[in-house]
Amino acid sequence: MAGKTLYDKLWDSHLVHQDEDGTSLIYIDRHLVHEVTSPQAFEGLRLAGRKPWRNRSIVANPDHNTPTQNWDKGIEDPVSRLQVETLDKNIKEFGSLVYFPFKDKNQGIIHVIGPEHGTTLPGMTVVCGDSHTSTHGAFGALAHGIGTSEVEHVMATQTLIAKKSKNMLVKVTGRLGIGITAKDVALAIIGVTGTAGGTGYAIEFAGDVIGDLSMEGRMTICNMAIEAGARAGIMAPDEKTAAYLKGRQYAPKADQWEQAVAYWNTLHSDADAQFDAVIELNGADIQPQVTWGTSPEQVLPIGATVPNPANEKDATKRTSIENALKYMGLSANTPITEIKLDKVFIGSCTNSRIEDLRAAAAVAKGKKVASSIDVAMVVPGSGIVKRQAEEEGLDKIFIDAGFEWREPGCSMCLAMNADRLSAGERCASTSNRNFEGRQGPGGRTHLVSPAMAAAAAIAGHFVDVRNV
Amino acid sequence: MKAFTQLTGLACPLDRANVDTDAIIPKQFLKSIKRTGFGPYLFDEWRYTNYGEPDMDCTTRPLNKDFVLNQVRYQGAQVLLARDNFGCGSSREHAPWAIEDFGFRVIIAPSFADIFFNNCFKNGILPIVASAGIVDQLFKECEAAEGYALNVDLASQTVTMPSGQSFGFEINATSKHNLLNGLDEIGLTLLHTDKIKAFENQHKQTQPWLFA
Ligand code: SF4
Numbered sequence: 001m002a003g004k005t006l007y008d009k010l011w012d013s014h015l016v017h018q019d020e021d022g023t024s025l026i027y028i029d030r031h032l033v034h035e036v037t038s039p040q041a042f043e044g045l046r047l048a049g050r051k052p053w054r055n056r057s058i059v060a061n062p063d064h065n066t067p068t069q070n071w072d073k074g075i076e077d078p079v080s081r082l083q084v085e086t087l088d089k090n091i092k093e094f095g096s097l098v099y100f101p102f103k104d105k106n107q108g109i110i111h112v113i114g115p116e117h118g119t120t121l122p123g124m125t126v127v128c129g130d131s132h133t134s135t136h137g138a139f140g141a142l143a144h145g146i147g148t149s150e151v152e153h154v155m156a157t158q159t160l161i162a163k164k165s166k167n168m169l170v171k172v173t174g175r176l177g178i179g180i181t182a183k184d185v186a187l188a189i190i191g192v193t194g195t196a197g198g199t200g201y202a203i204e205f206a207g208d209v210i211g212d213l214s215m216e217g218r219m220t221i222c223n224m225a226i227e228a229g230a231r232a233g234i235m236a237p238d239e240k241t242a243a244y245l246k247g248r249q250y251a252p253k254a255d256q257w258e259q260a261v262a263y264w265n266t267l268h269s270d271a272d273a274q275f276d277a278v279i280e281l282n283g284a285d286i287q288p289q290v291t292w293g294t295s296p297e298q299v300l301p302i303g304a305t306v307p308n309p310a311n312e313k314d315a316t317k318r319t320s321i322e323n324a325l326k327y328m329g330l331s332a333n334t335p336i337t338e339i340k341l342d343k344v345f346i347g348s349c350t351n352s353r354i355e356d357l358r359a360a361a362a363v364a365k366g367k368k369v370a371s372s373i374d375v376a377m378v379v380p381g382s383g384i385v386k387r388q389a390e391e392e393g394l395d396k397i398f399i400d401a402g403f404e405w406r407e408p409g410c411s412m413c414l415a416m417n418a419d420r421l422s423a424g425e426r427c428a429s430t431s432n433r434n435f436e437g438r439q440g441p442g443g444r445t446h447l448v449s450p451a452m453a454a455a456a457a458i459a460g461h462f463v464d465v466r467n468v
Numbered sequence: 469m470k471a472f473t474q475l476t477g478l479a480c481p482l483d484r485a486n487v488d489t490d491a492i493i494p495k496q497f498l499k500s501i502k503r504t505g506f507g508p509y510l511f512d513e514w515r516y517t518n519y520g521e522p523d524m525d526c527t528t529r530p531l532n533k534d535f536v537l538n539q540v541r542y543q544g545a546q547v548l549l550a551r552d553n554f555g556c557g558s559s560r561e562h563a564p565w566a567i568e569d570f571g572f573r574v575i576i577a578p579s580f581a582d583i584f585f586n587n588c589f590k591n592g593i594l595p596i597v598a599s600a601g602i603v604d605q606l607f608k609e610c611e612a613a614e615g616y617a618l619n620v621d622l623a624s625q626t627v628t629m630p631s632g633q634s635f636g637f638e639i640n641a642t643s644k645h646n647l648l649n650g651l652d653e654i655g656l657t658l659l660h661t662d663k664i665k666a667f668e669n670q671h672k673q674t675q676p677w678l679f680a
Contacts, residue, residue, distance in 0.1 A: 016660065016663055016664055016667045017660050017663050025657060025660060025663075025664070027664070027667055027668065027671060029678050039501035039502065040501070040502065040503040043501075043502050043503045043504060044503055047503075047504065048469070048652075048654070050654070053664075054668075056679070056680075079499050079522075082501060083501055086501045097680075121677070121678065123675065123678075124678060148561075149561070149590070149653070152654065153653055153654050153657065156654045156657075156658070157654060157657040157658060157664065158664060158668070159657055159660075159664055161653060161657065250680050251677075252677030252680075253677075256676060256677045259677075260675070260677050263674075263675065
């Protein structure tokens, strides 16, 4: 019998019940909760007279609606404010392990704060009413997004009704060149798989490039697994994983630590494990990536030119290129480096961790944001990231260069708060989705790494960060 | 979820085909943080002559007197008579939430949109597919006689008209069982409570640090 994949191990170790047709109940260890997708779930519990099965599995925090400046004014939009206050009330009534209300010093994007406090651990199942829950797979956890009905189901039963996915291995071999980051790897992978390539799969990321990445970088890649169509992206835990977790508030303590690490060391795909699909990339080939269209798969290396639909023989693809160019206000064959920008956004659960801010600050240091750039903002992923950056003086570097230094939150990643693009505005963004209207109706988003975003802010257009 | 066994309820005829979920509950109400309270906004654009907003007090809003739900004789109706393709369009679960909150427990139509049909069962509503001929007859009788009430019995899968005439309907065994017993997916999963608890205890033994 073939060995097991990491995904198989995580699945098997959480399987509570399986029906004949494969419909299964899997036990959920960690439930992350934010204000947008939880109110009806809590309301459902209340109406049915139910309680959370294990409220200490819940880690909660408002992030989508919270403003990133003028915190003294509170949340001005009444609808947003009500959602946030509702979360406060629900957590007060039903309980949780961790709750950081709006303005708490540790508040931040839910996918940033979970790992920061050691509430995401290898071997766990993690869910959240949010598709980018895949982020937590970087720790060797089976983590994926769920809908509001499922949020309620998990709260009430501590289980999720699920069907097992297929196994895909994405192996990134070799070494990354200088100036190439996890974000470039993630975008390059999606360039190969396409946005539907991972549909129906759990993707395991492996290879020397993944092993060489920091935990922050690994989270960036797993975060974008969903953009490749996979609900879950996972990576085997190693010494870096353990080193990151050691001493964090909810990480195993004392004698349990050794026991936990010993268990975590078993969490890897067996040498003879079979994958249903395998994709291999050579890290040395990966260039700085920039998306030019309205889907993360419409991505190119910095040295490329925007595609010409006339060269595309497939009619459906040709139309999608034409539509994307039209929405993005680009003409065929334009060099990526000639694309001028109006705004720059460094933040989101993809790229708002300390390492991301360091990379951006290294580029921005001693330089000035181009006068043609309307706003360049840096939004740390959490209060902890913000304080750490300030201790390192990164905030000064950004402010001196002309960036705005904001309070933590989702911000312009999805423009549910006041941070958004106006119609026709073009933005270099370190977030994860460049869909039409994502950062504001009519807004045009180009996805890049933090270093590339900072370099673009200074030049006013995209540049190859390796030449800066 | 509320169980559904049987009811004798006033019928209300909504004589339009292709009623979509945006008509059932317009998009501005999706901002709500609740799953309840959508009843006053059910069919908002048809029921009122002004534009509805979330949290509006509907008791003072100008009513469209021609709309069937506003007619005195249909107040308190629990059975909605509808036409073809009821519930088409967006998959919003707010649509069955609004219908249930308003007080309907049964919808009888010649056909339903797929997702809406499934969403009904999750929310304690019984959607009944009847032949176009029977639906026509129900519409005619209902409009002709004030106080027209139908008896709907899920166990025997029959609907009985005031005349005593009755017709049967189809329903799959699982949906029937869940509705009769008031079991939603959560209710069903909770039937496995012992298994979940046993799993949890074992999990606690092997990975105690997960239960900090
Ligand atoms: S940062 Fe963006 S992608 Fe991440 S949770 Fe917030 S809105 Fe979603």
